[in-house]
Amino acid sequence: MLQQLSRLICLLLLAMAAAPTLAIEVLDVRLWRAPDHTRVVFDLSDVVDHKLTQLRGRERIVLDLSGASFVASTAGLELGKTPITGVRHAARNGKDLRIVLDLNEYTKPRSFLLKANEVRGNRLVVDLYDVGKEQARPSVKKSVEDSVRRDIVIAIDAGHGGEDPGASGPRKLREKDVVLAIAREVQRLFERDTGFKPVLIRTGDYYVGLAKRRDLARARQADMLVSVHADAFKNPKAKGTSVYTLSQRGASSTFARFLAERENSADVVGGVSTSDKDDQLAQVLYDMSMSYTLDASRGIGARVLTQMDEISKLHRDRVEQAAFAVLKSPDIPSILVETGFISNPDEARQLGTRSYQRKMARAIHAGVKSWFIEHPPADTLIAWQQKGGAREYVIMSGDTLSEIAQRFNVSVADLRASNKLSGSVIKVGQKLMIPAT
Numbered sequence: 490m491l492q493q494l495s496r497l498i499c500l501l502l503l504a505m506a507a508a509p510t511l512a513i514e515v516l517d518v519r520l521w522r523a524p525d526h527t528r529v530v531f532d533l534s535d536v537v538d539h540k541l542t543q544l545r546g547r548e549r550i551v552l553d554l555s556g557a558s559f560v561a562s563t564a565g566l567e568l569g570k571t572p573i574t575g576v577r578h579a580a581r582n583g584k585d586l587r588i589v590l591d592l593n594e595y596t597k598p599r600s601f602l603l604k605a606n607e608v609r610g611n612r613l614v615v616d617l618y619d620v621g622k623e624q625a626r627p628s629v630k631k632s633v634e635d636s637v638r639r640d641i642v643i644a645i646d647a648g649h650g651g652e653d654p655g656a657s658g659p660r661k662l663r664e665k666d667v668v669l670a671i672a673r674e675v676q677r678l679f680e681r682d683t684g685f686k687p688v689l690i691r692t693g694d695y696y697v698g699l700a701k702r703r704d705l706a707r708a709r710q711a712d713m714l715v716s717v718h719a720d721a722f723k724n725p726k727a728k729g730t731s732v733y734t735l736s737q738r739g740a741s742s743t744f745a746r747f748l749a750e751r752e753n754s755a756d757v758v759g760g761v762s763t764s765d766k767d768d769q770l771a772q773v774l775y776d777m778s779m780s781y782t783l784d785a786s787r788g789i790g791a792r793v794l795t796q797m798d799e800i801s802k803l804h805r806d807r808v809e810q811a812a813f814a815v816l817k818s819p820d821i822p823s824i825l826v827e828t829g830f831i832s833n834p835d836e837a838r839q840l841g842t843r844s845y846q847r848k849m850a851r852a853i854h855a856g857v858k859s860w861f862i863e864h865p866p867a868d869t870l871i872a873w874q875q876k877g878g879a880r881e882y883v884i885m886s887g888d889t890l891s892e893i894a895q896r897f898n899v900s901v902a903d904l905r906a907s908n909k910l911s912g913s914v915i916k917v918g919q920k921l922m923i924p925a926t
Contacts (some may be wrong), residue, residue: 503836513536515533515588519532520568522898524618527630529616532614539552545595546596552600552894554585554587554588559578643712645687647671648752650694658834664746666763668719674850680852699815713786719831720748725834727804727832733790746811752813792855794855796856797856882897884916
């Protein structure tokens with residue numbers, strides 16, 4: 490009996506050794522274009538060893554995947570606005586896979602693996618960073634001469650994007666699409682205001698890492714950051730809008746903690762490499778004085794919450810606090826606005842309409858603007874106006890810039906400078922700030 494059992498085990502081991510190893514499959518390929526790079530994501534059936542090689546001359550990126558096969562389709566990839574002209578694949582050494590990205594320009598590639606999580610499976614991410622193109626520089630400088638009065642810079646961050654759709658609602662409504670529409674509307678409203686300059690952190694459907702969102706706001710020398718989101722919860726009856734600021738001492742409620750944990754996991758879904766994080770530098774920055782930043786954040790958040798109370802039911806009637814990663818800028822007041830529960834059928838129906846998106850944008854805009862009108866940074870046009878440096882005049886039919894300048898005893902040059910006019914063209918109904926004489 491013992492001999493038969495031993496013989497059976499040996500046969501089983503031999504069969505296992507002889508059995509072919511199932512190849513890891515490339516299941517799908519997705520692509521996104523961001524302002525400074527192109528991202529290609531390969532969905533995998535399992536974790537795979539890979540090697541990236543860059544070939545110069547005829548620009549190509551070569552990916553060698555061990556023990557893999559390609560079952561995905563590349564037919565639907567939109568390559569038009571990317572440096573990629575084609576995606577090819579072939580078997581290599583009888584058991585491996587080679588994928589070739591043909592390019593029309595030189596890029597700086599980076600690749601990394603992301604293990605499966607609750608939202609996505611295993612992925613191989615390839616980022617192709619643009620080279621030789623001038624990056625847009627911040628157009629606002631905070632160190633200026635007394636004669637130049639700067640705009641208040643509002644950074645508007647649409648949450649999620651690209652690989653990370655955020656929360657989902659009925660009829661395939663996606664958080665990333667809703668919040669980008671609201672963010673663009675907030676931008677449009679601030680563009681109409683004298684003395685304010687809005688900048689979008691995410692301008693299209695691509696993912697931006699949470700730390701990079703803060704870095705982009707700082708690069709644009711923002712006076713504040715507002716991050717726009719849409720809530721989700723396992724209970725579809727949960728509803729209401731909320732405003733959050735950063736907490737250094739723990740979340741103000743159990744739900745705030747749950748939400749922060751969910752939002753902070755966005756980098757895992759969106760695809761961010763953790764190999765280049767400098768924790769020591771981050772801690773130094775975070776330990777800087779945050780007294781003003783936190784106080785201002787709470788003040789701005791309260792104004793926005795008051796405005797949202799006019800158009801929607803509030804989930805909480807006070808500004809909540811939690812450790813949201815996107816809010817951890819030591820020098821930029823930051824708030825996170827939850828515009829409603831996309832998991833609630835009624836609120837999802839509202840969030841999907843342009844009319845409600847505009848209402849929510851107006852509430853965010855009015856709350857932020859009202860706080861800065863009362864607390865403008867000292868070197869801004871708004872602060873100068875409030876010190877009696879200017880008054881408002883509405884242009885009437887027949888007015889010319891030179892006549893207005895003569896009427897108020899100011900020079901045409903000062904009138905142009907105060908209103909950021911490049912010429913002398915003015916319109917009926919247009920508001921001009923008349924500088925003090």
